[in-house]
Amino acid sequence: MTDRKTPGRTREAITGDRRDQIVGLINRWTNDWGKLTGPGLEKKVESCLKLKLSRIGMLKHQEIEAAFNAKRKELDGGKPKRIRLVGEELLLQRIKRQEEQIVKLKAVVSGYEERFVRYIYNARIRKGMTAEELEMPLPNRNEG
Missing domain, CATH: 1.10.10 (Arc Repressor Mutant, subunit A)
Structure with missing residues (x-):
């Protein structure tokens, strides 16, 4: 006082x-x-x-x-201060989460691609299936 x-x-x-x-x-x-x-x-x-x-x-x-x-x-190093808005901060957090999710999903897709190549290789070599046979559509459930 x-x-x-x-x-x-x-x-x-x-x-x-x-x-x-x-x-x-x-x-x-x-x-x-x-x-x-x-x-x-x-x-x-x-x-x-x-x-x-x-x-x-x-x-x-x-x-x-x-x-x-x-x-x-x-x-301050001559740097102008940048004021971030609350909405901008939320958007930046969302972008970061989405980038992390993209990295994880790319790893999953890569795993599926490796598995697909392995299945193709095994189907051709071990079972003698041709590429055309591998490309055939799956049968309907009702045809069974």
């Missing part, structure tokens, strides 16, 4: 010298300090510069905002 404005709380102004210190702090920011966020910047400014400033107040200054945005982009 101490972060809320209270009547007796003194506000510190961001002067040119303080602004330069904050920009310098942002430029030195490393991932070891954690992700560069507004609350993280507030805490670091308070601990390093002994200034109690709000992130909104700091980011109102163009130099601070520009340094903040540039450093965040640098720390």
Whole structure:
């Protein structure tokens, strides 16, 4: 509750010298300090510069905002963030499941193909059947 404005709380102004210190702090920011966020910047400014400033107040200054945005982009590797929609995530999961199912079904088909080749081989060699005899349709159940 101490972060809320209270009547007796003194506000510190961001002067040119303080602004330069904050920009310098942002430029030195490393991932070891954690992700560069507004609350993280507030805490670091308070601990390093002994200034109690709000992130909104700091980011109102163009130099601070520009340094903040540039450093965040640098720390993120310059990659734009991609926001996935819930439906997109579900579709990606469905695609993954279907790809796994395709792999399994291809293995089953391959097994059937091997079995078919073995049956053909055995029918020709051991029983003396011709290819034409093997191609004959099955008899009807009623003809029996």
